[in-house]
Amino acid sequence: MPKISKRGEALSESPIRFLAPLARNAVKTGKKILHLNIGQPDILTPTNAVNQVKDQVSEIIAYGPSEGKMSLRKTVADYYQKFDVSIEPEDVIVTTGASEAILFTLFSCFDSGDEIIIPEPFYANYLGFSHMGGIRIRPITTTLEEGFKLPSIDTFERIIVSNTRAIFLCNPGNPTGQLYDAESLKQLAKLVKKHDLFLVVDEVYREFCYEEAFMSVLTLSEIEEHVIVLDSISKVFSSCGARVGYIVTKNKDLQGSIKKFAQLRLCPPMIGQILAEACYSDTADYLTKVKEKYNQRRLKLYERLSAIEGVKCYMPNAAFYNMVELPIDDAQEFCKWLLTDFDYKGYTIMLAPASGFYFNPALGRKQVRIAFVLDVEKLDLAMDCLEAGLKEYTELKAV
């Protein structure tokens, strides 16, 4: 039997998805699972946009342009004005979700052996896509105690070496829910310019900032050829399954390179693009309501977590995640146990163990990521489960 590739063998399983078989078994035994493990919003996709899909789906589902539908690229460019970002439709390349935006950006910017600096904890799949391209990640560890704030410029500069090619951020942050402030980003721009690096920023959660205004790195005009923004409709419009994302950059050489990768896979999903375009037609009302919902959950989650003995948490100010340290030794084991051996009034919860969000998994051993993608009542019940679960698990371990 022929052997599979070493790179396939070495690739890690998704830290978010690997518990899925245990969850399926739990459901079979009649347990109800409250899902806090995955960034799948329970929010409705804009109804008008879903209706537009029904109206506009064509009788031949044909290929479209590799860079995405021009009408969608125009719509997205217009939408960015809301954030004082001035871009042309040509600066937007439509991708199959932000996932493909990550893949194309990495392959277009970096060669095998190049290094990119990423504050950790970071979105786990950055690691997998970098692995595909032979790109090395140099993490800078940020901590819960400091609210996962942007590391100092010195900290970045200290680890820049000759093959460092970029600083890669997720802002607002998954899994941390942090928002980087404008001043820190401006400082970073100077560093990026000084060392001629790319600045790649995953901004898919930009609409969910609860305390301060969001600043896109696309407004940093002095480094406009360095900046690449990754975006998606998945979270903003609760359209994860449509698989529509974007790469936004003003760097023409880079656009040229990305387009060649885009041509290879012919085009992004056409029905999803109909949905995407319609999503932007009436954002204000929809997004105000959605943001308010997430905010209530954020406050509730923090209130409940703060009251559980031994739990260390902080108040995230953006996105819909909280990174939490639990009073246990191994979050992965605990998360498994919650699915296999525990229930609270017929319910259990599914959490994402945080090891997968760290370059060095040991750093996340006691942490979990909680996605607040359930309404306040369910979140309350989920916290009852967590509280009861921690108590039972701790007693069990003490025996």
Next chain:
Amino acid sequence: MPKISKRGEALSESPIRFLAPLARNAVKTGKKILHLNIGQPDILTPTNAVNQVKDQVSEIIAYGPSEGKMSLRKTVADYYQKFDVSIEPEDVIVTTGASEAILFTLFSCFDSGDEIIIPEPFYANYLGFSHMGGIRIRPITTTLEEGFKLPSIDTFERIIVSNTRAIFLCNPGNPTGQLYDAESLKQLAKLVKKHDLFLVVDEVYREFCYEEAFMSVLTLSEIEEHVIVLDSISKVFSSCGARVGYIVTKNKDLQGSIKKFAQLRLCPPMIGQILAEACYSDTADYLTKVKEKYNQRRLKLYERLSAIEGVKCYMPNAAFYNMVELPIDDAQEFCKWLLTDFDYKGYTIMLAPASGFYFNPALGRKQVRIAFVLDVEKLDLAMDCLEAGLKEYTELKAV
């Protein structure tokens, strides 16, 4: 300004898509273009399936399983019985078009520096995806004169070296329209087993075989752990824009590896998967009609091409392409000229220059790929254009 990657720079533009800007300009000047350049069928997507999308699109377009919807995987496994292929739903992994099936297969099976043998001319994007993975293609040249038939087993065996990992075929063939016979494939199976290679076969055109029955390599039970089939709804159901494809393999290790790559990009397009599943519900009537249409076009195209002086062509027995040698020096220049400087009664034609389908582009210098994706009347008109164009171009060059 930071430099883009060398691998991005070295990637070729799509030989099918690079003429698009010239075509847009031609349309602006009022010319009508008959598109024979791209495998975009003019056939309707099954109407029932399009209606199912309208009925079934959900109010939250949520993530689905990374491996694809289980109901779709079951449907596809059932459909394969038509070709005497017996597989389980677990053997089918849903991808974002066959494009992603190629990417995941290459990365899951091969490491940088590994070699794969592919008869040329071949689908151009195999080259681009191999380039992404640092995988070397060893071509075996097949010729129009011999109907692009499968090279002899000796020819394959002669170029197998220590890092040869697979034989990669497209059957039925794009760009050639050839169908490999069952006997040759069985011989190949022995070679694959002897040298412990993977046998990867892109079978996306399997439904369009006009003379002999199609044999899937999935029926070669003695090498079932070596075989990987790439598939898609794009051509069979005229659903190119839905971006739904499949990898089919019984190799469990490989399934495991592919699933990890699939997890990285979360899931394939969910609305496209609704369409895909519905497409299989009533294939017989739809496919009989579609195949008959393509067959009429195939015969018409051959009849017309055979009558043009200096044109060398052959009768393809599958898919919807014909590779044609033209009595000119440089097909790429001729294809450009057709768009920029020529019209026949207000029409011109767009063809795919064949250089991009060869590892050594010089081999395809005089050839073009013609996709018969227009009805017989338009195909007739397109051949009038080609005939007039060749005459005018030849006279121009003779001056």
